[in-house]
Amino acid sequence: MAWLKAQLQQAREQHKQVWVIGHIAPSIDAYNTIIGGHQVCKGESASMLLGDDHLGSTLIAYADVVRLALFAHTHMDEMLALHDGDRSVAVKIVPSISPINGNHPAFTMADVETSSFILKDYAVYVAPNIAGAGEWSEEYRYSSTYHLPAYDAAAANTLTAGFLHDQASQTASSQAYEKYFFRAMAASARW
Structure with a gap:
């Protein structure tokens, strides 16, 4: 974390923009939270993918x-x-191109605006089956599914706030997110 903070501080001092790329995200471990019976809605803490939230707070x-x-x-x-x-x-x-957890193999292709470092659009491509055999196809495109001009902090805030407020999945955005997230989850042997 000290190294990451030093790199980010240097980028700040040099007025640079960066992407942080890693393996484990600073987020809730939904699988262990659900399997562990955590009552998040009743004030219990969810299980985190990382042991603490130092990465999230640093970002x-x-x-x-x-x-x-x-x-x-x-x-x-x-x-x-x-x-x-x-x-x-x-x-x-x-998503993972490897079906090691039983998910359908998938990969993401991105359109990046290099002058601003903004993720303008992306498309997720999925295999027709867990073996990855056959013709891969575009599962969805961010811009046409969520109707936002880019995937940035403002869009992420708008989308996730919308998901939280739409518990019954009435909006097209919530339905799309569930469809593409749960499709992979439903195929997974772990879930």
């Missing part, structure tokens, strides 16, 4: 520098927003 502290945090680990296609007050960072967790 938020450098929200002026970090344009996107990109992770994997869960093998699912996820969107998260890390925020504290007016500082926020968009987090994208990409």
Whole structure:
């Protein structure tokens, strides 16, 4: 963490924008939270993928520098927003091309605006089956599914707030997110 903080501080001093790319995201471990019977809605803490939230708090502290945090680990296609007050960072967790957890193999292709370091758009491509045999196809495109101009902190905040407020999945965005997240999860032997 000391190394990461030093790199982010240097980027801040040099007025640079960065993406932080890693394996395990600073987020809730949904699998262990559910299997462990955590009553999050009743005030119990959820199980975290990492033992603490130092990574998340560091990313938020450098929200002026970090344009996107990109992770994997869960093998699912996820969107998260890390925020504290007016500082926020968009987090994208990409699906896995490996079906090791029983998920359909998938990969993400991105369109990046290099002058601003903004993730303008992306498409997720999925295999027709767990073996990955056959013609891979575009599962969805961010811009046409969520109708936002980019995947950045503002979009991540808007989307995740919408998901939280739409517990009954009435909006098209919530339905799409569930469809693409749960499709991979339903195929997974772990879930």
